[in-house]
Each structure stands twice: as C-alpha cells, then as structure tokens.
Amino acid sequence: MLCTLxxxxxxxxxxxxxxxxxxxxxxxxxPRRADRVxxxxxxxxxxxxxxxxxxxxxxxxxxxxxxxGIRKGEALALHExxxxxxxxxxxxxxxxxxxxxxxxxxxxxxxxxxxxWVALPDRATAAIAHRLAPNTFRGPNPTPGHGLxxxxxxxxxxxxxxxxxxxRLCREAGVPIIGVRDLRHLACALAVDEHVPLPIxxxxxxxxxxxxxxxxxxxxxxxxxxxxxxxxxxxLDNADHTALYGHHATRIPRSPHTPRLTTRQxxxxxxxxxxxxxxxxxxxxxxxx
Numbered sequence: 001m002l003c004t005l006x007x008x009x010x011x012x013x014x015x016x017x018x019x020x021x022x023x024x025x026x027x028x029x030x031p032r033r034a035d036r037v038x039x040x041x042x043x044x045x046x047x048x049x050x051x052x053x054x055x056x057x058x059x060x061x062x063x064x065x066x067x068x069g070i071r072k073g074e075a076l077a078l079h080e081x082x083x084x085x086x087x088x089x090x091x092x093x094x095x096x097x098x099x100x101x102x103x104x105x106x107x108x109x110x111x112x113x114x115x116x117w118v119a120l121p122d123r124a125t126a127a128i129a130h131r132l133a134p135n136t137f138r139g140p141n142p143t144p145g146h147g148l149x150x151x152x153x154x155x156x157x158x159x160x161x162x163x164x165x166x167x168r169l170c171r172e173a174g175v176p177i178i179g180v181r182d183l184r185h186l187a188c189a190l191a192v193d194e195h196v197p198l199p200i201x202x203x204x205x206x207x208x209x210x211x212x213x214x215x216x217x218x219x220x221x222x223x224x225x226x227x228x229x230x231x232x233x234x235x236l237d238n239a240d241h242t243a244l245y246g247h248h249a250t251r252i253p254r255s256p257h258t259p260r261l262t263t264r265q266x267x268x269x270x271x272x273x274x275x276x277x278x279x280x281x282x283x284x285x286x287x288x289x
Contacts, residue, residue, distance in 0.1 A: 006021065006024055039182070044066055048063060054172060055169060060127035060130050062166070062183060065187070067123045068121070074109060076150055076159065077093075078090065078148065078150065092109055092206070098159050111206075113207065114206045131149045
C-alpha cells in the first residue's frame with residue numbers, strides 16, 4: 001500500500017501537481033562495513049597447536065576446513081561412508097543447517113557444483129581419521145553404516161556451539177577472533193600465496209563459475225595481475241635478446257624493492273585504493289570580489 005501511494009505521489013510531483021512526495025520512504029544509510037579480520041598462516045598454525053591440546057574436536061574440524069576449503073555446514077554433515085581416506089578423497093553430499101537457530105536438518109549443498117568430490121591433504125585426512133567413530137545420527141534416506149564424522153555422543157554438532165568454542169579457543173591462543181566461515185577464505189588465500197592458479201582455486205572451492213571466485217576474492221587478483229604483466233615483460237625481453245644475441249634472456253629475479261604481495265597486503269591495498277577514489281565533498285561557497 002505504501003509503495004503504491006509513494007509511486008502515485010511521485011508521478012504527481014513529476015507532473016508538477018505537487019511540490020513534495022510526502023509518501024517517499026526514508027532512505028536509511030547503510031553503516032560502513034567493518035574491515036575483514038583475517039588470519040595469516042602463522043595465526044592458523046598457532047591456533048591448531050593450542051586447539052589440539054585444549055579441544056581436539058575443534059582442532060580436527062578447523063584443520064579440515066583450512067586444508068580442504070569446504071564450508072562449515074558441509075564438514076558438520078560429512079558422513080563416514082563419504083570419506084575415502086585410503087584414496088584421500090571425500091564426497092560432499094549434504095550440508096548441516098540450523099532452522100531458526102534451533103532445529104538441525106540435513107539439506108542439499110549450497111549449489112549444484114558443491115555436490116562433488118574434494119581432495120584431502122595429509123592434515124585433513126588425519127583430522128577425519130581422528131574423528132571416525134560409530135554413532136546413531138542418521139540423515140535423509142540413510143543407509144547402514146552412515147554416521148557423522150564430527151559429533152558429540154552420536155549427535156550432530158550445532159553451528160552455534162562450534163562458533164562459541166572456536167572464539168573461546170581464539171582468545172586462549174592469542175590469535176585474532178574471526179568467523180568459522182573465514183577459514184574458507186584463509187584456504188583460498190594460502191593457495192594463491194603458494195602460486196596456485198585462480199581457476200584451480202575456484203575448482204577446489206567448488207564455485208559454480210570462475211567469476212564467483214573473482215568477485216568474492218577480488219583482492220587476490222592483484223597478485224595474479226602482477227605476475228601476468230611480469231610474464232609479458234619477460235616474453236618481450238626474450239624476443240629482444242633472441243634478435244640481438246641469438247639466445248633467450250636469463251629471467252631476472254624480482255627486485256627486493258618489489259616483494260611479492262601476500263593476500264593480506266593485497267586486500268589492504270585494494271581497500272586503500274577504494275577509499276582514495278571516493279568523491280570528496282567540495283565547498284561550493286561563492287566568493288565575491
């Protein structure tokens with residue numbers, strides 16, 4: 001009703017019949033989003049060392065999230081029969097969700113591409129191996145032998161419980177407090193820092209399209225762009241040296257004055273650039289001579 005009234009009054013204003021649209025809804029300015037706090041690889045290692053002694057369950061869950069890049073709900077819904085430790089693979093079949101932050105249900109993964117095989121590194125394989133135990137919880141259309149990898153006395157773990165325990169361990173370990181979902185961002189950042197191409201990172205995270213990876217982790221493309229232009233420069237140098245000296249040029253190492261950006265530095269650089277490009281308010285006060 002309010003939208004219809006506001007639209008009609010707006011037409012009257014544009015037609016010159018009214019001076020103001022009294023039914024125009026108030027536009028509430030969205031508050032500035034806080035800068036994302038991210039872990040470095042040292043933060044992750046410090047947390048895992050502390051958590052292995054204080055809470056092995058959270059340590060194993062965190063190790064799996066960082067090592068594989070899967071989502072929290074997918075890890076909490078992982079069943080024993082979907083973990084093939086001898087082949088170092090697991091299959092993402094379900095995700096665990098809390099309806100109204102209360103009832104736990106198993107649903108389909110976030111996207112169609114999310115329902116897929118995921119490779120397991122040694123640390124993630126060891127984390128699952130620590131957790132394997134029979135339990136009584138069954139998902140939709142269960143088959144014999146299906147039980148959750150991460151559970152308490154055979155019952156699924158509530159996401160809010162995981163978050164509380166995770167934050168408590170962050171404080172105890174002396175590392176920045178982040179969200180559990182930020183561990184997926186950390187997995188992406190560590191892969192890019194180790195020169196893994198972005199298309200492979202996108203495939204690892206099981207994004208529906210490559211553009212999704214670029215949009216979500218846009219700050220990671222800074223390093224990719226730098227390496228691309230360096231490769232172009234090296235190709236041109238090779239062409240010049242071949243024409244002049246008959247052999248390819250030796251690739252010159254990166255100057256110590258231009259070190260390789262980490263993902264954290266790249267993100268901060270992007271934020272600074274965005275702030276500097278915001279239009280500034282100009283003083284339109286007229287001056288008289």
